[in-house]
Amino acid sequence: xxxxxxxxxxxxxxxxxxxxxxxxxxxxxxxxxxxxxxxxxxxxxxxxxxxxxxxxxxxxxxxxxxxxxxxxxxxxxxxxxxxxxxxxxxxxxxxxxxxxxxxxxxxxxxxxxxxxxxxxxxxxxxxxxxxxxxxxxxxxxxxxxxxxxxxxxxxxxxxxxxxxxxxxxxxxxxxxxxxxxxxxxxxxxxxxxxxxxxxxxxxxxxxxxxxxxxxxxxxxxxxxxxxxxxxxxxxxxxxxxxxxx
Amino acid sequence: xxxxxxxxxxxxxxxxxxxxxxxxxxxxxxxxxxxxxxxxxxxxxxxxxxxxxxxxxxxxxxxxxxxxxxxxxxxxxxxxxxxxxxxxxxxxxxxxxxxxxxxxxxxxxxxxxxxxxxxxxxxxxxxxxxxxxxxxxxxxxxxxxxxxxxxxxxxxxxxxxxxxxxxxxxxxxxxxxxxxxxxxxxxxxxxxxxxxxxxxxxxxxxxxxxxxxxxxxxxxxxxxxxxxxxxxxxxxxxxxxxxxxxxxxxxxxxxxxxxxxxxxxxxxxxxxxxxxxxxxxxxxxxxxxxxxxxxxxxxxxxxxxxxxxxxxxx
Amino acid sequence: xxxxxxxxxxxxxxxxxxxxxxxxxxxxxxxxxxxxxxxxxxxxxxxxxxxxxxxxxxxxxxxxxxxxxxxxxxxxxxxxxxxxxxxxxxxxxxxxxxxxxxxxxxxxxxxxxxxxxxxxxxxxxxxxxxxxxxxxxxxxxxxxxxxxxxxxxxxxxxxxxxxxxxxxxxxxxxxxxxxxxxxxxxxxxxxxxxxxxxxxxxxxxxxxxxxxxxxxxxxxxxxxxxxxxxxxxxxxxxxxxxxxxx
Numbered sequence: 151x152x153x154x155x156x157x158x159x160x161x162x163x164x165x166x167x168x169x170x171x172x173x174x175x176x177x178x179x180x181x182x183x184x185x186x187x188x189x190x191x192x193x194x195x196x197x198x199x200x201x202x203x204x205x206x207x208x209x210x211x212x213x214x215x216x217x218x219x220x221x222x223x224x225x226x227x228x229x230x231x232x233x234x235x236x237x238x239x240x241x242x243x244x245x246x247x248x249x250x251x252x253x254x255x256x257x258x259x260x261x262x263x264x265x266x267x268x269x270x271x272x273x274x275x276x277x278x279x280x281x282x283x284x285x286x287x288x289x290x291x292x293x294x295x296x297x298x299x300x301x302x303x304x305x306x307x308x309x310x311x312x313x314x315x316x317x318x319x320x321x322x323x324x325x326x327x328x329x330x331x332x333x334x335x336x337x338x339x340x341x342x343x344x345x346x347x348x349x350x351x352x353x354x355x356x357x358x359x360x361x362x363x364x365x366x367x368x369x370x371x372x373x374x375x376x377x378x379x380x381x382x383x384x385x386x387x388x389x390x391x392x393x394x395x
Numbered sequence: 396x397x398x399x400x401x402x403x404x405x406x407x408x409x410x411x412x413x414x415x416x417x418x419x420x421x422x423x424x425x426x427x428x429x430x431x432x433x434x435x436x437x438x439x440x441x442x443x444x445x446x447x448x449x450x451x452x453x454x455x456x457x458x459x460x461x462x463x464x465x466x467x468x469x470x471x472x473x474x475x476x477x478x479x480x481x482x483x484x485x486x487x488x489x490x491x492x493x494x495x496x497x498x499x500x501x502x503x504x505x506x507x508x509x510x511x512x513x514x515x516x517x518x519x520x521x522x523x524x525x526x527x528x529x530x531x532x533x534x535x536x537x538x539x540x541x542x543x544x545x546x547x548x549x550x551x552x553x554x555x556x557x558x559x560x561x562x563x564x565x566x567x568x569x570x571x572x573x574x575x576x577x578x579x580x581x582x583x584x585x586x587x588x589x590x591x592x593x594x595x596x597x598x599x600x601x602x603x604x605x606x607x608x609x610x611x612x613x614x615x616x617x618x619x620x621x622x623x624x625x626x627x628x629x630x631x632x633x634x635x636x637x638x639x640x641x642x643x644x645x646x647x648x649x650x651x652x653x654x655x656x657x658x659x660x661x662x663x664x665x666x667x668x669x670x671x672x673x674x675x676x677x678x679x680x681x682x683x684x685x686x687x688x689x690x691x692x693x694x695x696x697x698x699x700x701x702x703x704x705x706x707x708x709x
Numbered sequence: 710x711x712x713x714x715x716x717x718x719x720x721x722x723x724x725x726x727x728x729x730x731x732x733x734x735x736x737x738x739x740x741x742x743x744x745x746x747x748x749x750x751x752x753x754x755x756x757x758x759x760x761x762x763x764x765x766x767x768x769x770x771x772x773x774x775x776x777x778x779x780x781x782x783x784x785x786x787x788x789x790x791x792x793x794x795x796x797x798x799x800x801x802x803x804x805x806x807x808x809x810x811x812x813x814x815x816x817x818x819x820x821x822x823x824x825x826x827x828x829x830x831x832x833x834x835x836x837x838x839x840x841x842x843x844x845x846x847x848x849x850x851x852x853x854x855x856x857x858x859x860x861x862x863x864x865x866x867x868x869x870x871x872x873x874x875x876x877x878x879x880x881x882x883x884x885x886x887x888x889x890x891x892x893x894x895x896x897x898x899x900x901x902x903x904x905x906x907x908x909x910x911x912x913x914x915x916x917x918x919x920x921x922x923x924x925x926x927x928x929x930x931x932x933x934x935x936x937x938x939x940x941x942x943x944x945x946x947x948x949x950x951x952x953x954x955x
Contacts, residue, residue, distance in 0.1 A: 172872055175879075183883050184751075190893040191755030215871070226788070307537075312726070315735030318743025322750070332754035334831035337746065453797040475799040483797055489790025492723035503719040507798040507805070511712045551794070 152238040159246025163220065164254055172219070173254065177212030178261035181205065185266055188327055196266040198277040202284040202353045204266065206326040206346060208258025209289050213296040214317050216251040221303040230304070230393040240383045241376065248300055248375070252293035259285045284353040287361065291345035291368040295320060297375030305382055307392060325350045345371065401559040401590020402429040402452060407461035409447050421447040423615040424461065429590040429607075431558070434581065436593040436601035438698075439611035440706040445594045447614075449561055452592070453483050466559050479508065481559045482552030486545055486567055493537030497528055497547050500536055501554060508555040522550040525580075541568035549577070553584075560584060560591045566600055578603055598699040608698070610705050617705050622698055630695040633704060634658075635673030639666045639680055640690040648687070653679050713808060720805075721812035724785040725778075737816055741770030741824045749828060752888055760836030761914045763828050764845070765887030768907050771821025771846050772853035772881065777874050778813025779806065779857030784870030796949075803945045806861045813857070814850050821846045837914070841923070845910055848927060852906035852934030856881075858941025865948035886911030906933060 185204045192200075224230050224247070233243040263281075299316050306312055323337060324346035330338050341347045348364035385391040407425040410418050422444040429435045437445050450456040452463055454474040463470045466480025491500050501519040510518060523532045526546035531539070536547060545568055552560055565581055566574035581604055585591050595601050601608055602622045610618040610625070618625060634657045641647055647661045655671030670676040673693035680691050696704075726732055745766035753759045783806065786792040796802065825842050829835045837845070856877055863873045882888060884898070885907035891899050902908050909929035 170869075172869055172875065175872065175875055180875075180879055183879055186883065187888045188751065188755065190889055191752060191757060219871075312732045312735045315739030315743070318740035320743075322743040322746040327747070327751040328754035332750040333746065334750075336831065450793075453793070455793055455797055478797055478799040481797075483794065485793060487790070490794055492789055492791060494726075495719065495723045499719060499722070503716065503723060504794065504798070506712060506716040506719070507795065507800040509799060515712075 152242040155236075155238050155242040156246035156249065159243045160250035160253065163247045163250025172215055173212055174257075176215040177208045177255060177258040178265070180211050181208035181258060181262050182265045184327060185262065186269075189270060195271045195273040196263075196269075196276070197273040198281045198284065199354050201263055201266055201276075201281050202288065203326045203350060204262045205259045205285045206288040206292065206324070206350065208262050209255040209285075209292045210296075210320065210324065210326070210346075212255040212258055213251055213292055214299065216254060217248070217296050217300045218303055218313055220247060220251060221300050225304070225394055228394050234383065234386055234393065240386070241379045244300065244304065244379050245297075245376065248293060248297050251296075252289060255293070256289055259289070280353055283361070284349060287349050287364055287368070288346060291349055291364055291371070292324075294368045294371035294375060295344065295346070298371065298378070301375060301378040301382065304393065305378075305385075305391075320344065320346075323347065329354060343367070400428050400430045401433070402427060402435075402463075402465055402561075402592055404428075404448075404452070404463040405461055407448070407451060407463050408459050409444075409451060409456060410459045421614050422451070423613075425611075425616060427609060427616075429559075429592050431588050431590055432585055433606045434585045434591040434593060434604045435607045435609060436595055436605040437609045437611055438595065438598070438601055438702055439617075442613075443611040444614035445611055448611075449483075449563065449592075449594060452561060453481065454478055466557070479555060480557055481561060482555065482557040484548040484552035484560070484562045484565060486548050486563045486565065488541060488544060491536045491544055491547055491551075494535060496533045496535055497523060497539070497543075497550075498532040500547060501551060504551045505554045510555060518554060518556075522553055525553075526550045527576075542570060542573050545569055545577070546573075549580070558589055560589055561594075562591065563594050564597065565593065565595075566597065567595075574600075598697065598702060602698045610702065612705055618701075625698065625701050626695040629701040629704060630673075633696045633700065634669045634671050635676070635693050635695055637668045637670055637673060637676045637680060637691065637693050639668070639684065639688050640664065641666070641684075642687055642689050645687040648684065650680075714811070716805075717808050717811040720782060720809040724782055724789070724809075737774065737820045738823055741767075741773065741820045742827050745770055745824050745828050746831065748888060749832065753832075757888075758915075759832055759834050761911070762888070763825065763832060763834060764836055764842065764914050765885075765907070765911050767821050767825035767828060767842070768846060768849040768910065769881065769885065769887050770824040771817035772849050772856075772885075772906060773878055774817035774820045775810065775813045775850055775853040776857045776860055776877055776881075778816060779810050779854070779861040780864050780874035781870060782806065782809040782813070783861045783864040787868065788870065802865075802949055803942060806858065806945060810854055810857060810861075814854065817850045817853065818843075818846060821849070845914070845923070848930050848934075849907050849910060852910075852930050852937070855934040855937025855939075855941055856906050858938055859944050862941055862944030862948050865945065881905055881907065884908065886915065890915055903929075904933065904936070906930070906937065909933060 181204045184207055188200065230240065234240050299313050302313050302316065323341040323344050325341055326346060330341045330347055333341055345364040345367035348360045348367060352358065352360040352364065386393055404425050404427045407422060409422045410420050412418050425448055437448065439445050447456065451458050452465060452470060454470050454477060457471055465477040468477040468480060470477045492503065495503060498519055501522060502515060505515045505519060523529050526549055528543060528546055536544065545565065549565060552562065562581065566577045569577055578600060581591060593601065593604065605622060607619065608622050608625055609616055620628065641664050647666050650659050650666055650668055653668055653670060654675050656668060657671065658669040660667045668676055677691055677693050680688060748766045749759065749762045752762050786795050822843065860873045860877050864870060867873060884902040884905040886902065887907060891902050894902055909926040913923045913926035
């Protein structure tokens with residue numbers, strides 16, 4: 151029953167927000183602007199590194215917008231309280247919404263590739279498997295990490311201000327457009343904690359270990375999100391935590 | 396006629412055009428006068444044009460045609476002066492800043508209405524005690540109950556001491572005791588000489604407070620009279636209700652021979668007759684069942700019945 | 710004067726979520742620094758000079774705070790259901806939008822200044838002395854105020870609070886000269902770039918650290934800001950004439 155509820159929540163999310171202008175702007179237009187900036191410096195045709203990095207930026211930005219606005223809307227619609235009172239509790243609804251948002255962010259993958267190909271064409275030996283696997287794992291990794299953002303939005307009253315810093319940190323440390331080595335020295339170690347930086351290291355020609363570590367870190371983030379949502383449920387029931395502020 | 400009534404509209408009309416070019420008329424030729432010291436209620440089903448009328452009176456919407464003035468100022472040509480003459484309470488859970496305290500909310504709104512400095516602080520304090528929120532003045536409005544928010548809404552409407560008040564469901568969400576004191580406050584505000592326009596779905600509130608009730612339907616005024624007149628007129632169409640409460644050991648007798656009978660219903664030791672003439676039916680009941688009846692009473696249709704009759708009629 | 714500041718402070722407290730230590734740190738300090746680091750790392754990795762990018766991204770951080778702040782100062786009225794009350798009040802709405810910009814101008818200064826200090830320390834590169842940077846930042850904020858006024862005016866009509874500020878900021882990223890020199894833009898778009906806030910300041914910063922270059926750009930930047938502000942006045946007036954939606 152919980153899986154069906156979660157799937158239903160995911161489908162509803164797509165139905166409600168599938169093609170919202172802001173999601174399209176964040177998921178496609180913004181990464182394309184960055185692609186243009188990036189291409190101005192590096193030139194050449196579109197290779198897998200550029201395509202995955204730009205798509206990853208689109209996925210990240212789309213999820214930031216969808217998670218923040220989506221969960222804030224749930225708060226203002228006061229739909230979380232009935233969800234908490236339902237037999238499955240809050241988790242299937244929240245995780246289902248998150249799944250729907252993850253699926254919705256996938257639009258960035260073809261959206262940005264079409265732009266890149268139209269502008270600069272494909273490199274002669276474009277690494278399709280690396281592009282496909284890289285973008286897919288990035289989507290999962292980013293959805294898991296952004297689940298933490300969703301938790302902050304739901305847990306703390308008047309929270310949008312508090313979520314902004316998470317976005318800045320993830321954007322700077324995820325190494326989507328430039329490798330970790332381009333970051334200031336003090337930020338390199340924390341950057342490797344994010345699954346996105348591991349996935350991007352593999353896309354840039356690193357060993358399979360990076361990809362596996364990226365997958366593992368994504369799972370850790372996903373488990374943390376599930377645990378935090380359960381904790382949120384408990385706080386809401388035991389400490390009468392308001393889910394509407 | 397009064398020279399400068401609180402609210403006056405003549406032939407007020409508002410049309411909306413959708414993307415397909417179809418024109419929908421939300422308000423058709425509204426003529427309304429709310430004099431000083433009067434309370435006028437607008438009643439109507441959803442989509443009747445109440446909200447559009449209020450939006451035009453508060454300067455949020457430009458009328459397509461016709462005239463509307465508040466406090467003697469035309470709302471389209473002298474919007475600011477009209478706004479200063481008018482206090483608006485839209486009520487409900489929203490419409491206040493949840494992260495400000497009640498005092499801060501009122502201060503912020505007071506600044507919007509041109510109040511300044513210490514006089515603003517004094518006014519805020521005065522109004523918070525008027526609506527009985529003095530001891531919670533420093534708490535965030537986000538933590539308030541619906542009823543408390545309702546009182547802050549009213550205090551906000553009164554901030555600049557306007558001669559005209561437009562109140563939307565002022566006692567919605569209040570417990571019976573608070574609703575009664577809210578109604579008493581609205582009555583006092585009118586007695587002090589303010590013109591009050593109410594939009595409400597609460598028939599009791601409308602009946603209790605209003606000098607005049609305006610029934611709207613489909614954007615037009617359907618009927619306009621005092622609550623008593625509306626009920627009397629409705630009685631001519633719907634008949635009166637005669638209620639007979641039977642003594643404990645008496646089974647409800649057959650009442651089908653009652654003169655002018657329109658309808659009869661028995662329920663739990665009580666018989667309700669809907670009849671053309673209340674007086675005739677009461678006489679008939681006393682003549683026939685004087686010893687068996689514990690109580691016989693007659694009433695004309697309630698405002699709610701008047702409303703339902705109007706809302707249901709095509 | 711005190712009522713002006715009191716109204717500005719109350720609007721900030723009423724309409725924004727970051728007026729607590731954690732929220733402010735997150736919104737106004739960590740986020741702009743994170744974004745500046747991401748921009749700087751990306752462009753410097755591919756060969757852009759570090760100093761101008763650091764200055765530019767810090768100015769952009771300040772400008773973002775003003776543009777988003779002004780947009781949200783209008784859009785959040787709708788979210789709280791207070792828009793009809795505000796618009797029905799006799800307050801001069803254009804004046805109120807400007808009044809509400811005051812805290813965001815201060816925020817923009819704090820945000821941009823700290824971003825410059827922290828990023829310069831992280832990259833060990835201080836292109837401009839901090840007093841010169843502070844002057845540039847003030848100019849950038851004045852210029853961004855004009856853009857903020859346009860976006861705030863649009864938000865009187867548009868229900869999606871974040872749509873226009875995002876578009877404005879996206880356009881600034883591309884055209885303001887922070888990440889790309891005007892020469893890197895397609896030929897047709899180069900003249901358009903000079904119409905964006907920060908573009909004149911960035912031309913001077915890219916030309917070299919001498920104060921002589923900066924002096925030339927001050928007037929051009931102020932004129933750009935004034936043009937945006939004039940456009941903002943028109944947009945607000947137009948939005949109010951059409952009677953804003955609530």
